[in-house]
Amino acid sequence: MRSKSMWxxxxxxxxxxxxxxxxxxxxxxxxxxxxxHWADHDSKxxxxxxxxxxxxSANMGMKVKVTWYEKKALYAxxxxxxxxxxxxxxxxxxxxxxxxxxxxxxxxxxKGLNWNNIEGWAKDGWTYKGGVYGFPLEAWTVELYYNKKIxxxxxxxxxxxxxxxxxxxxxxxxxxxxxGITPLALGxxxxxxPGAFLTHEALLKSLGTEDYDKLLKxxxxxxxxxxxxxxxxxxxxxxAKALPSSFSTLKLGESHFYFHTKxxxxxxxxxxxxxxxxFNPTDKGGQPPDFQxxxxxxxxxxxxxxxxxxxxxxxxxxxxxxxxKNPDAAVKFLNSLATPEMGNKWLETVLVQTGIKAxxxxxxxxxxxxxxxxxxxxAPCIFYPDLPLGAMHGKAKExxxxxxxxxxxxxxxxxDQVIDKMNALR
Amino acid sequence: xxxxxxxxGSFSLGVRRDLAWPIGAxxxxxxxxxxxxxxxxxxxxxxTLFNSLHQVLPGRPNxxxxxxxxxxxxxxxxxxxxxxxxxxxxxxxxxxxxxxxILLALALYAKIPGARFxxxxxxxxxxxxxxxxxxxxxWIFNYDWGAVNVILRELGLENWIRSWLGDPSTALPSLxxxxxxxxxxxxxxxxxxxxxxxxxxxLEAAELDNCSWMKKLWFVMVPLIRPTILNLIVLSxxxxxxxxxxxxxxxxxxxxxxTETVSTYVYKRAFEWSTFxxxxxxxxxxxxxxxxxxxxxxxxxxxxxxxxxxx
Numbered sequence: 001m002r003s004k005s006m007w008x009x010x011x012x013x014x015x016x017x018x019x020x021x022x023x024x025x026x027x028x029x030x031x032x033x034x035x036x037h038w039a040d041h042d043s044k045x046x047x048x049x050x051x052x053x054x055x056x057s058a059n060m061g062m063k064v065k066v067t068w069y070e071k072k073a074l075y076a077x078x079x080x081x082x083x084x085x086x087x088x089x090x091x092x093x094x095x096x097x098x099x100x101x102x103x104x105x106x107x108x109x110x111k112g113l114n115w116n117n118i119e120g121w122a123k124d125g126w127t128y129k130g131g132v133y134g135f136p137l138e139a140w141t142v143e144l145y146y147n148k149k150i151x152x153x154x155x156x157x158x159x160x161x162x163x164x165x166x167x168x169x170x171x172x173x174x175x176x177x178x179x180g181i182t183p184l185a186l187g188x189x190x191x192x193x194p195g196a197f198l199t200h201e202a203l204l205k206s207l208g209t210e211d212y213d214k215l216l217k218x219x220x221x222x223x224x225x226x227x228x229x230x231x232x233x234x235x236x237x238x239x240a241k242a243l244p245s246s247f248s249t250l251k252l253g254e255s256h257f258y259f260h261t262k263x264x265x266x267x268x269x270x271x272x273x274x275x276x277x278x279f280n281p282t283d284k285g286g287q288p289p290d291f292q293x294x295x296x297x298x299x300x301x302x303x304x305x306x307x308x309x310x311x312x313x314x315x316x317x318x319x320x321x322x323x324x325k326n327p328d329a330a331v332k333f334l335n336s337l338a339t340p341e342m343g344n345k346w347l348e349t350v351l352v353q354t355g356i357k358a359x360x361x362x363x364x365x366x367x368x369x370x371x372x373x374x375x376x377x378x379a380p381c382i383f384y385p386d387l388p389l390g391a392m393h394g395k396a397k398e399x400x401x402x403x404x405x406x407x408x409x410x411x412x413x414x415x416d417q418v419i420d421k422m423n424a425l426r
Numbered sequence: 427x428x429x430x431x432x433x434x435g436s437f438s439l440g441v442r443r444d445l446a447w448p449i450g451a452x453x454x455x456x457x458x459x460x461x462x463x464x465x466x467x468x469x470x471x472x473x474t475l476f477n478s479l480h481q482v483l484p485g486r487p488n489x490x491x492x493x494x495x496x497x498x499x500x501x502x503x504x505x506x507x508x509x510x511x512x513x514x515x516x517x518x519x520x521x522x523x524x525x526x527x528i529l530l531a532l533a534l535y536a537k538i539p540g541a542r543f544x545x546x547x548x549x550x551x552x553x554x555x556x557x558x559x560x561x562x563x564x565w566i567f568n569y570d571w572g573a574v575n576v577i578l579r580e581l582g583l584e585n586w587i588r589s590w591l592g593d594p595s596t597a598l599p600s601l602x603x604x605x606x607x608x609x610x611x612x613x614x615x616x617x618x619x620x621x622x623x624x625x626x627x628x629l630e631a632a633e634l635d636n637c638s639w640m641k642k643l644w645f646v647m648v649p650l651i652r653p654t655i656l657n658l659i660v661l662s663x664x665x666x667x668x669x670x671x672x673x674x675x676x677x678x679x680x681x682x683x684x685t686e687t688v689s690t691y692v693y694k695r696a697f698e699w700s701t702f703x704x705x706x707x708x709x710x711x712x713x714x715x716x717x718x719x720x721x722x723x724x725x726x727x728x729x730x731x732x733x734x735x736x737x
Contacts, residue, residue: 097700
């Protein structure tokens with residue numbers, strides 16, 4: 001009996017020691033879970049993963065576990081997980097996802113995040129009822145890229161302000177088509193927005209930011225004469241066969257390739273995320289090394305109220321789950337991203353604009369000149385901070401996608417039909 | 427009916443069990459399957475009906491709204507467009523599939539040269555997933571370099587060239603064609619099995635009566651395989667009423683809702699309409715469940731009636 005208790009005590013002490021030593025680190029470690037889009041965007045993944053590892057090194061006992069998805073799969077997973085209370089601490093979101101805001105699912109970042117390092121328009125984009133709910137990592141503008149070589153071969157020269165007027169632009173389109181070149185690469189095979197670029201940039205220029213905002217929110221008649229004039233200009237461009245015949249089924253990635261490689265197009269109306277695909281090596285779908293990329297302004301409308309207006313939109317952002325058990329740690333991680341250094345790193349490595357304050361003039365590397373050109377083109381612009389899809393919801397959004405994004409540019413609808421269909425939802 | 431008194435040792439337990447109704451065995455055999463059925467079929471169906479009468483938002487109690495969703499549904503033009511497209515699909519594709527499947531099955535039954543090879547080739551599309559089929563046919567229908575337009579160009583039929591999936595007048599027929607291509611092989615195999623199981627004495631009797639091949643087919647073989655054809659039509663009808671994957675891959679319901687089906691519309695309303703409310707999508711699903719059920723019952727009833735009359 002004595003010998004039994006003699007062994008029992010040390011065994012118990014040993015067990016306790018093992019338990020305590022093993023349990024202690026587990027208890028101290030905080031795991032921040034993050035679900036993000038961009039599963040197939042290497043540069044963005046590398047940026048976020050790199051930031052996560054740096055954050056872990058700087059904050060002992062904290063771990064960032066990132067799970068990568070494609071956008072649609074992520075949205076479906078999040079809707080289910082948020083309902084079930086199983087969503088991660090941080091997740092990818094875009095400001096047009098009003099359902100998160102309406103259902104109080106996002107943590108208010110207005111006090112926790114270092115907003116001094118974030119652009120004002122980017123903060124505004126995530127402001128809702130006095131709170132700010134997203135960290136705007138990615139942002140982009142709608143740009144009209146063109147092939148300098150083809151434009152010169154067609155005998156055109158851009159005006160000093162880089163902006164053709166309405167009739168000059170139509171001439172360019174017609175001459176390109178006559179020469180057997182697709183004037184404007186664009187496709188809506190897998191996205192609900194690129195086809196609408198052509199129309200909403202004309203509407204924005206025709207109306208100016210204030211009335212354009214009213215139009216998108218259903219407070220202005222689509223039969224307004226300025227709206228009609230913008231639509232008629234777009235219709236003239238469409239009727240001049242500006243877009244590829246495969247417009248309806250051409251996917252976003254394919255439209256990039258269509259523009260810079262095969263068959264090649266004169267212009268490409270696209271988000272300024274263009275370089276994230278085009279500046280890849282050619283075997284990964286990038287533009288040819290000798291490709292002469294230029295950027296011009298969308299054409300000025302004859303009676304345009306704001307011909308230097310342009311759409312800017314906040315793209316991929318990170319939001320903190322309102323039900324997170326680690327909101328402070330999650331905000332701390334986002335703050336590690338919200339620095340000018342990280343903003344510049346994002347520009348240099350991801351090659352897409354950001355809502356973080358960055359300085360393109362300090363960017364080095366092979367694409368420095370591109371960012372300087374982009375900054376110069378955007379310098380005189382007044383920005384409207386959202387795509388129409390962000391301002392619209394429900395039936396209006398669905399109709400806009402089907403009518404303005406797809407059917408109108410595809411030449412399936414007249415101006416009157418567009419006006420009737422959009423007005424029916426007001 | 428015999429009752430047995432179960433005894434333990436010398437004591438009667440007083441329990442009278444009916445061996446013809448062994449409730450314990452029935453329960454133990456049925457319970458696992460019943461649990462699975464209740465959890466994964468009955469409960470979701472009932473929950474869908476419940477949701478359709480409520481506003482269902484996360485983190486908030488469900489709010490009873492009565493028939494509000496159903497009233498909105500009947501005024502929803504997108505829904506009716508989706509219903510129209512789905513019904514067109516469900517009423518045409520099964521007939522096309524059966525017609526082609528019978529022809530192919532007869533060709534194999536008649537042992538055409540290369541029958542084994544063709545049997546594999548014609549059946550292969552069934553083995554592919556909708557995703558693969560969708561991508562392949564998107565390539566085939568591509569305006570610039572798709573096989574369809576390339577062939578039309580080669581044949582000098584330039585006027586026929588079009589964006590097959592981008593034109594509202596051809597998008598739905600194109601999708602119907604793809605499902606027909608995909609499922610004809612399955613129907614063919616089932617019909618071929620039915621043809622092979624026909625009683626040889628009946629066919630020989632027809633031959634002795636100097637029946638031509640066509641007459642033998644029309645008056646003997648087709649009536650004998652009619653139950654199989656009807657079952658295949660019902661199966662195909664149900665499949666087409668629920669079609670989702672192919673539309674989602676190829677057109678997402680566009681252009682101008684010309685390929686929107688009820689299933690894609692439910693998905694859009696549940697996951698893409700900037701709302702967490704499941705009530706409205708559930709009301710669509712409930713109405714559609716009843717319509718599909720009614721359609722199947724009607725078809726079954728019609729086919730049975732006809733069978734009785736013929737008999």
